[in-house]
Amino acid sequence: MFYRESGDFKTSYVEDNQTFPIKFDRYRYYFVLLVAFLLVPVLINDYWVNAVFMPFLIYAIAAIGLNILVGYCGQVSLGTGGFMAVGAYACYKLMTAFPEVSIFIHVLLAGGITAFVGVMFGLPSLRIKGFYLAVATLAAQFFLVWLFNRVPWFYNYSASGQISAPERTVFGVPVTGASTDAWASYMFCLVFVTISAILARNLTRGSVGRKWMAIRDMDIAAEIIGVDPLRAKLSAFAVSSFFIGVSGALFFAVYLGAVEVGEAFGITKSFLVLFMVIIGGLGSIFGSFAGAAFLVLLPVLLKNVLVGMLGWPTDLAAHLEFMIVGALIITFLIAEPHGLAQLWRVAKEKLRLWPFPH
Amino acid sequence: MKLKLITAAVAAVMAAGPALADLTFPSLSYRTGPYAANGIPFADGYADYFTLLNERDGGIGGVKTELLECETGYNTEKGVECYESTKGAGSLVYQPLSTGITYQLIPKATADGVPVHSMGYGRTSAKNGAVFHNIFNYPANYWDAASIAIKHLLDENGGDLKGKKIALVYHNSAYGKEPIRTLEELSKKHGYELRLLAVDHPGQEQKSQWLQIRRERPDYVIMWGWGVMNQVAIQEAVNIRFPMENFIGIWWSGSENDVLPAGEGADGYKSLTFHNVGKDFPLFGDIQKYVVDAGKAAGAGDQIGTVLYNRGLYAAMLAAEAAKTAQAIHGVKDITPAMMRDGMEALEMTEAKMAGLGLPGFGPEFSVSCENHGGNGFGAVVQWDAKAHKWGLITDFFQSDQDVLGPLVAEDSSAFAAENGITAGCN
Numbered sequence: 001m002f003y004r005e006s007g008d009f010k011t012s013y014v015e016d017n018q019t020f021p022i023k024f025d026r027y028r029y030y031f032v033l034l035v036a037f038l039l040v041p042v043l044i045n046d047y048w049v050n051a052v053f054m055p056f057l058i059y060a061i062a063a064i065g066l067n068i069l070v071g072y073c074g075q076v077s078l079g080t081g082g083f084m085a086v087g088a089y090a091c092y093k094l095m096t097a098f099p100e101v102s103i104f105i106h107v108l109l110a111g112g113i114t115a116f117v118g119v120m121f122g123l124p125s126l127r128i129k130g131f132y133l134a135v136a137t138l139a140a141q142f143f144l145v146w147l148f149n150r151v152p153w154f155y156n157y158s159a160s161g162q163i164s165a166p167e168r169t170v171f172g173v174p175v176t177g178a179s180t181d182a183w184a185s186y187m188f189c190l191v192f193v194t195i196s197a198i199l200a201r202n203l204t205r206g207s208v209g210r211k212w213m214a215i216r217d218m219d220i221a222a223e224i225i226g227v228d229p230l231r232a233k234l235s236a237f238a239v240s241s242f243f244i245g246v247s248g249a250l251f252f253a254v255y256l257g258a259v260e261v262g263e264a265f266g267i268t269k270s271f272l273v274l275f276m277v278i279i280g281g282l283g284s285i286f287g288s289f290a291g292a293a294f295l296v297l298l299p300v301l302l303k304n305v306l307v308g309m310l311g312w313p314t315d316l317a318a319h320l321e322f323m324i325v326g327a328l329i330i331t332f333l334i335a336e337p338h339g340l341a342q343l344w345r346v347a348k349e350k351l352r353l354w355p356f357p358h
Numbered sequence: 359m360k361l362k363l364i365t366a367a368v369a370a371v372m373a374a375g376p377a378l379a380d381l382t383f384p385s386l387s388y389r390t391g392p393y394a395a396n397g398i399p400f401a402d403g404y405a406d407y408f409t410l411l412n413e414r415d416g417g418i419g420g421v422k423t424e425l426l427e428c429e430t431g432y433n434t435e436k437g438v439e440c441y442e443s444t445k446g447a448g449s450l451v452y453q454p455l456s457t458g459i460t461y462q463l464i465p466k467a468t469a470d471g472v473p474v475h476s477m478g479y480g481r482t483s484a485k486n487g488a489v490f491h492n493i494f495n496y497p498a499n500y501w502d503a504a505s506i507a508i509k510h511l512l513d514e515n516g517g518d519l520k521g522k523k524i525a526l527v528y529h530n531s532a533y534g535k536e537p538i539r540t541l542e543e544l545s546k547k548h549g550y551e552l553r554l555l556a557v558d559h560p561g562q563e564q565k566s567q568w569l570q571i572r573r574e575r576p577d578y579v580i581m582w583g584w585g586v587m588n589q590v591a592i593q594e595a596v597n598i599r600f601p602m603e604n605f606i607g608i609w610w611s612g613s614e615n616d617v618l619p620a621g622e623g624a625d626g627y628k629s630l631t632f633h634n635v636g637k638d639f640p641l642f643g644d645i646q647k648y649v650v651d652a653g654k655a656a657g658a659g660d661q662i663g664t665v666l667y668n669r670g671l672y673a674a675m676l677a678a679e680a681a682k683t684a685q686a687i688h689g690v691k692d693i694t695p696a697m698m699r700d701g702m703e704a705l706e707m708t709e710a711k712m713a714g715l716g717l718p719g720f721g722p723e724f725s726v727s728c729e730n731h732g733g734n735g736f737g738a739v740v741q742w743d744a745k746a747h748k749w750g751l752i753t754d755f756f757q758s759d760q761d762v763l764g765p766l767v768a769e770d771s772s773a774f775a776a777e778n779g780i781t782a783g784c785n
Contacts, residue, residue: 160532178465315389
């Protein structure tokens with residue numbers, strides 16, 4: 001009734017090509033932005049930021065990055081943890097080497113460095129495909145973690161090999177380090193998430209994204225119609241690694257504050273982000289958010305319900321949490337193999353016809 | 359639906375907060391995950407001691423204690439969630455039993471004014487309380503452990519280690535790398551040759567490291583391991599017939615879990631400790647009477663008297679004593695985290711005090727001050743008797759080489775202070 005194209009007249013190509021062509025969608029999007037930027041920072045406290053919002057936002061960036069590579073370009077990658085580590089260590093080295101430069105620029109530079117490393121490890125994708133590529137990126141994962149553990153220069157020769165983020169500010173407001181206000185770190189991550197999502201959305205519906213999707217759907221056919229696989233695949237690796245690097249930098253500098261490469265960026269991190277992409281929906285920006293929310297927020301919610309409200313023993317709750325999350329993943333994937341994004345798409349399709357389904 | 363979930367979550371967070379009149383002790387435990395076998399006994403010991411205080415004495419100074427347990431699974435992200443969810447409840451002191459989580463809590467807890475007690479783990483240079491105001495690591499730390507191990511070897515060799523080869527098998531993480539610097543410094547002083555062998559997390563694969571040990575035949579092996587790594591290392595040492603009495607583990611590599619899988623072969627394996635072992639102490643009678651028989655034992659109740667249970671118990675005892683000290687200093691029964699910090703800084707453990715608690719000779723005597731948050735660095739060596747299934751102390755508690763460690767602590771803590779813009783000082 002209210003969710004439909006009719007009555008919303010477009011008089012220019014720009015209007016016709018906008019991201020949200022349906023008026024209701026558009027207003028909902030503005031509303032979400034408004035709440036996220038104006039309302040949430042006023043209301044949140046340390047717990048909500050550190051346990052809920054920050055992991056959600058940071059994993060969302062990582063999931064967007066991986067989704068570009070796996071979902072849009074069809075190149076399977078298991079190196080996400082390693083690339084996040086590159087972002088984190090690049091950010092750490094930059095933060096300590098140039099303390100007077102704004103952390104905002106450091107995070108972007110860390111993304112750029114990760115993009116470069118990603119392209120290096122993306123080179124084999126020109127020769128190998130599918131599972132074999134997954135194994136090649138797995139090698140990247142192990143190599144990068146080993147490198148950051150082995151070479152003391154990366155952790156500034158500290159005794160323990162841990163890296164910890166010193167205090168850095170944006171416009172005079174600290175966003176890393178101990179005395180950070182909840183709203184500041186939240187806003188810092190939110191700005192990055194918003195820019196990443198808008199950038200990714202527009203890349204994927206432009207000519208670059210179409211080339212990626214052509215490669216994904218059938219690389220030989222794509223080559224015949226004039227898509228250069230070298231540039232398409234390497235650009236996907238570069239853009240994807242850029243986002244993953246940014247998320248790694250934020251993960252270390254803003255969220256955790258101190259990391260150890262093997263524990264924080266191990267192979268489990270690669271799988272976690274890959275699961276987010278698969279559960280959320282391959283080839284969908286909304287899916288990246290949905291997947292991140294599902295895998296980050298559900299365990300926290302379950303813990304609070306089982307331990308906080310029902311008062312169960314913590315170990316029992318932790319085991320049960322695994323079972324419930326696992327069961328839900330299977331249920332969702334059986335009900336909708338294309339992920340949460342497809343559920344959302346179907347719901348919108350139904351809404352468009354409602355209340356007259358025929 | 360989403361709104362409902364959010365409401366439920368909010369309600370849950372609210373409900374998690376206990377009544378404010380209690381002394382709240384959070385327990386960031388791990389009863390699940392790869393290190394659960396070690397996390398469970400520690401958490402049980404920690405919980406049982408507070409239960410005993412509540413049941414027998416009505417709490418600390420007449421105020422009941424409240425234990426807030428939160429499962430971390432040894433995972434730093436969950437550790438952050440646990441810290442944030444419990445700190446609002448007036449938590450007095452954090453003991454995360456994980457070096458990774460400790461490193462993360464150091465800046466956060468300092469900013470929030472909550473003390474952290476990393477007993478025998480965490481960041482060693484936190485011993486310098488002039489820089490680390492809220493972080494405590496008494497009674498001993500990793501560098502003490504490295505020095506104690508070397509001192510024990512010196513004793514065995516008549517004070518001379520020249521030309522001896524010592525191998526360090528370590529967990530390739532922040533935790534395992536801690537002793538390297540100290541062992542290198544000590545090798546300069548005593549003239550032994552140090553070999554470093556890293557084992558990657560989780561440590562199930564150590565064939566190559568032990569092959570190297572078999573080839574190079576070091577005189578002694580020191581181990582910095584945790585969890586499954588310990589069991590595998592001890593088994594591998596048995597397999598290559600390495601003499602067990604020349605194999606010394608840090609205190610985190612010396613629990614029943616580590617030696618039992620290797621059976622008879624583990625007989626004679628040594629480990630360090632900073633508290634006593636076994637349950638031949640009067641306090642355990644009270645635990646049996648007030649906690650176990652009353653059906654209030656934490657977990658399955660089958661860990662009592664194991665090494666890590668005793669360590670949890672010791673940690674809880676030190677926390678309770680610090681709370682008592684804080685109550686005495688401030689003349690308030692309901693202490694805040696800031697008062698707790700003062701209590702920890704003024705803590706003094708004497709033999710008379712421990713005997714009065716029913717734990718005579720349970721740990722070394724030590725006192726804490728602003729300059730020294732790490733105690734006096736006393737430790738002892740225990741040895742495993744595979745036939746009797748028992749650990750036994752083979753030395754008294756003795757002090758580490760403070761001449762070597764002092765400058766190292768000063769150097770590392772001043773680097774931290776410079777990096778974070780902290781002006782060191784006691785006021």
